[in-house]
Amino acid sequence: MPSISEIAPDVYRFSIYVPEINLGFNHFLVNDDEPLLFHTGSRAMFPALREMIGKVIDPAKLRWISFSHFETDECGALNQWLQVAPNATPVHGMIGCLVNLNDFSDRPTKMLNADDRLETGKYKFRFVHTPQLPHGWDAGVLFEETQRTLFCSDLCHQEFDVEPVTSSDIIGRCRQVLAAYQQSPFANYVPYTPQTGRQLEAVAQLDPKTLAIMHGSSFTGNGAQVIRDLAGVFKEVLADPMSAAVAS
Numbered sequence: 001m002p003s004i005s006e007i008a009p010d011v012y013r014f015s016i017y018v019p020e021i022n023l024g025f026n027h028f029l030v031n032d033d034e035p036l037l038f039h040t041g042s043r044a045m046f047p048a049l050r051e052m053i054g055k056v057i058d059p060a061k062l063r064w065i066s067f068s069h070f071e072t073d074e075c076g077a078l079n080q081w082l083q084v085a086p087n088a089t090p091v092h093g094m095i096g097c098l099v100n101l102n103d104f105s106d107r108p109t110k111m112l113n114a115d116d117r118l119e120t121g122k123y124k125f126r127f128v129h130t131p132q133l134p135h136g137w138d139a140g141v142l143f144e145e146t147q148r149t150l151f152c153s154d155l156c157h158q159e160f161d162v163e164p165v166t167s168s169d170i171i172g173r174c175r176q177v178l179a180a181y182q183q184s185p186f187a188n189y190v191p192y193t194p195q196t197g198r199q200l201e202a203v204a205q206l207d208p209k210t211l212a213i214m215h216g217s218s219f220t221g222n223g224a225q226v227i228r229d230l231a232g233v234f235k236e237v238l239a240d241p242m243s244a245a246v247a248s
Helices: 048-054 078-084 094-104 171-182 194-203 223-239 241-247
Strands: 003-008 010-017 023-030 037-038 064-066 089-095 110-112 117-119 126-128 142-144 149-153 209-212 218-220
Touching: 003 089, 003 209, 010 171, 010 209, 023 048, 023 171, 023 209, 023 218, 064 241, 089 094, 094 110, 094 142, 149 194, 171 223, 209 223
Parallel strands: 037 064, 064 089, 089 110, 149 209
Antiparallel strands: 003 010, 010 023, 023 037, 117 126, 126 142, 142 149, 209 218
16 A cells, blocks of 8 residues: 655655565655655556655655666656656766666756765755666665765665564565575576675765665664675675575
């Protein structure tokens, strides 16, 4: 059932759970002078998501629309949002804009280089390019520096219709999903490369307080430790999937 939760001051999580695949899809709004939407949802989810966001702000007031990587649940409804928000601008990294958005988007994009900042009023966002993490060479995360909220997309992926936000351990859930995926057609959902550990450590050094996660519960607490623990799970499950299968 669709749900709306404020997971940090001015940060709203809009979740749509799909029981047929046992997976929730989360979309995040930062309500500021220039409101920012992170994850557009798919085109099929757009009507429900628009109605949900309308309970917090007038969707026409959206100013920025962003996401991690080019994928249906991340940006499929981008152009539908641009139709209802006349002043909204898509914002993404250089690779994402040059390779995908400059052609896909019905409106010109704002391109961010690595570590560029975007200010929306009282909040300031840093774009961190994380190629192939979680997947796609355009991938990146968005870090809100004032409240230390990390919009981390598919990192810390969990299944089930879970609580909106938790301070309890989520790494066990993440490991279960990754291990199961490695024995399914979704194997290599997250590619493990020589850069994966380094990139996750760079993300951990941002020292996030809240993790705004695409699938599953968001997390509040020691986000840096969660990201470092996730790096260990990635190394265990993705670098050596056969031993992970035996362990599970």
